Amino acid sequence: MLLAEDNRVNQKVALGQLQKLGCFADCVANGREVLEALPRLNYDVILMDCQMPEMDGYEATQAIRQREQDPTHPCPWKSPVHIIAMTANAMQGDREKCLAAGMNDCVSKPVRVAELQAALERRQRGLKRRDDVG
Numbered sequence: 001m002l003l004a005e006d007n008r009v010n011q012k013v014a015l016g017q018l019q020k021l022g023c024f025a026d027c028v029a030n031g032r033e034v035l036e037a038l039p040r041l042n043y044d045v046i047l048m049d050c051q052m053p054e055m056d057g058y059e060a061t062q063a064i065r066q067r068e069q070d071p072t073h074p075c076p077w078k079s080p081v082h083i084i085a086m087t088a089n090a091m092q093g094d095r096e097k098c099l100a101a102g103m104n105d106c107v108s109k110p111v112r113v114a115e116l117q118a119a120l121e122r123r124q125r126g127l128k129r130r131d132d133v134g
Contacts, residue, residue, distance in 0.1 A: 002043040004034045004060065005086070006052040010109070010110070014047065017026035017113045029053075031060025038064065039076040041077040045123060048103065050087040057085060058101040075131065082123045086111060 001018065003025040005011045011027050018025050028037055030052040037043070046064075048057040055063075061083050066096045068079040076111045085098035085106040 001045045001047065002030065002034065002037060003027045003047045003079065004029075004043075005047070005063070006030055007049075010049070014111065014116075017111065017116055020113055021117055023120070031055030031057060031063070034060045035063055038081065042077050043081060044078065044119070046081055046083045048083050048085055050073060050085055050098065057087075057103075058097070059108045061085075061102045084119050 001023055003011065003014055005014060005027065006029045006115070008109065016026060025047070026037065026041070026043075028034055031048075032055045034046060034048070038046075048061060050057040052060075058083075064081060064083070067073070068075050068081075082105075083103045085095075085103040086109055087094055087098065087106060088109040095106045105122060107115050107119050
C-alpha cells in the first residue's frame with residue numbers, strides 16, 4: 001500500500017490507523033512522488049490525499065489512469081491500481097470530483113479507522129460504497 005500525504009502529522013495518524021488494521025504502507029509527500037514510487041513497487045492500493053503541493057491527488061490519479069490506458073507503453077504496475085481518495089473536503093460534489101478524476105473510493109478527513117477499514121474491505125470485495133448503489 002502507498003500513502004500519499006504531505007502533512008507529517010496526518011502521515012503518522014494514517015500509518016498508525018493502517019497498523020491497527022494490520023496493514024503496512026510506504027509514504028510519499030506528493031503526486032510526483034507517487035508517480036515515481038508506483039513503477040518501483042507493485043502497490044495494490046494508494047491512499048491519495050487530494051490536496052498536495054507540486055502535484056495534487058487529482059492530477060496524480062489522472063496521470064496514473066492515462067498511463068494504465070496507454071497501448072504504446074505497457075504499464076509497469078498491476079493495472080488498474082485501486083486509489084482511495086482522502087479529502088478534507090466533505091462538501092457535496094467532492095466525492096463525485098474524486099470519482100471523475102479516476103479514484104475508486106473516497107474517505108473524508110479526519111479519517112476514522114472504521115471508515116478506512118470499510119474502504120479497504122470494499123476494495124477487497126470489489127464493492128462500491130453503499131451510497132453508490134441505487
